[in-house]
Amino acid sequence: MTDQHFDYDLFVVGAGSGGVRAARIAAGHGARVAVAEEHKVGGTCVIRGCVPKKLLVYGAHFAEDLDDAAMFGWDIPERRFDWPTLRDNVLAEVSRLEGLYGETLANHKVTVFKTRAVLTGPNSLSLADGRTITAGKILLAPGARPALPDVPGIEHAITSNDVFHLERLPKRVVIAGGGYIANEFAGIFHQLGAHVTIVNRSDTILRGYDEQIVDRLVKISVAKGIDFRFNAGFEALEQQEDGSILCRMRGTQDIVADEVLFAIGRLPNTEELGLDRLGVKLTERGAIVVDKEYRSSVPSIFAVGDVTDRVQLTPVAIREGHAFADTQFGGHPCVVDYDNIPSSCFSHPPIGLVGLTESQAKNKLGVIRTYTSDFRPMKYVLAGRNERALYKLVVDEGSDRVVGVHLIGPDAPEILQGAAIAVKAGLTKADFDATVALHPTMAEELVLMR
Structure with a gap:
């Protein structure tokens, strides 16, 4: 596996979720691995996306929780929110996680170059500090960035x-x-x-x-x-x-x-990486076109994660990075199954979903059944809040399989993860019905719809 003609067996551009996982797994298989990251180790999710955003979501939730607390016997005479406290604590947690990601790479003997890397050939890169690096395989995982319109000002x-x-x-x-x-x-x-x-x-x-x-x-x-x-x-x-x-x-x-x-929206970070000179095929949006093994049009260059613009979700990038490393360095060829990927929107209230929507199921399957539970969460009843949750099951009429679960209400994403396993496993509405409810919970509504 190790080719001494190159400095490394694998060079990863981008130390986000997909790149870090690929580097760690490949190194675990015995490969000599290096990573270049010009910003911070951890990528979008850890540094400027999922993690800090979810912490802000938690902070924001306290606004209604403090309002509701009075009906539960709590006397909170003064409410004062301090933005710098939340902001700085979130940034401190981001820094802590960045350190942990760095430790993970170091523990697996992955060399980290904290600088920009540009491809100069199918097996070579130039770092911003002037060094030239060669590698048997190059994995591009630079992620994506927020899009901005061409508007004056x-x-x-x-x-x-x-x-x-x-x-x-x-x-x-x-x-x-x-x-x-x-x-x-x-x-x-x-x-x-x-x-x-x-x-x-x-x-x-x-x-x-x-x-x-x-x-x-x-x-x-x-x-x-x-x-x-x-x-x-x-x-x-x-x-x-x-x-x-x-x-x-x-x-x-x-x-x-x-x-x-x-x-x-978000655009793939493929600009100024040298891809045009090498003939790496891109989509109209600038995403790298890859096959099922994440190989680009240049055989030694691969890509995973948001830069491929397929499913821009952190867990998907992690799965892709792992599959790439196992296939190319572990002798265990595998691909990611993109069916029934659960996702969420941490809105207020949050949404969790997996599988087909009602309209998608009708177009794909024809005859379907839907079941809904429109209810007021117990916590809101005592708090005097009129907001209602909505749970929905989409069922294929022919097979009785539950092909979609859609939730909006408190903790919907947390509840959805368990339901996603059922959808992935192909369980039927009869299986849901046969499951004893966990009472009193919001999640029990999933097995009580008739």
């Missing part, structure tokens, strides 16, 4: 990367986009006390999610005070003398905000 806007470093909490926030990132930050900012306006270019948010679940999220969000502007766009952003930003709009009235956050 766009330099006054921020992306999800910037939220974790804001000096102060804005009182008015405009969020462009209708995907999960936009809705998650809408919930965070709203619960922390900001007035939030979501601007979406179409009349649909969360494309690919079950329509009934999305409709419930919109209704709850509007009831909480989040403003939606559909079929609208930005003409320009103008910074005012007081530091605020005037959003010149089309399709709706102009909006004044303290921060304008663009969450309109």
